[in-house]
């Protein structure tokens with residue numbers, strides 16, 4: 001389970017990347033909800049917040065573009081994002097990303 005410090009680091013990282021959408025990140029209003037769960041822990045509480053977030057699409061696009069491996073972003077777990085990315089990648093783009 002991530003600590004409050006890890007959550008603060010998450011928000012700081014968002015701010016450093018200066019994506020304009022981060023100011024509307026609904027997760028910032030729920031610091032008690034775990035977005036960086038360990039393997040086997042429930043992601044539903046975080047996903048429920050993402051489902052109501054106005055910047056969900058931007059968040060997901062950011063996580064996919066930056067290849068962020070950990071946490072719930074844009075309503076998807078790291079495994080779901082990996083599957084989405086793999087489904088979208090052609091063999092050619094996979095070679096370039098490696």
Ligand code: SF4
Pocket residue numbers: 024025026027028035049050051053054055056057059060072073074075
């Ligand atoms: S989609 Fe989820 S993780 Fe992304 S900013 Fe919104 S609440 Fe936070």
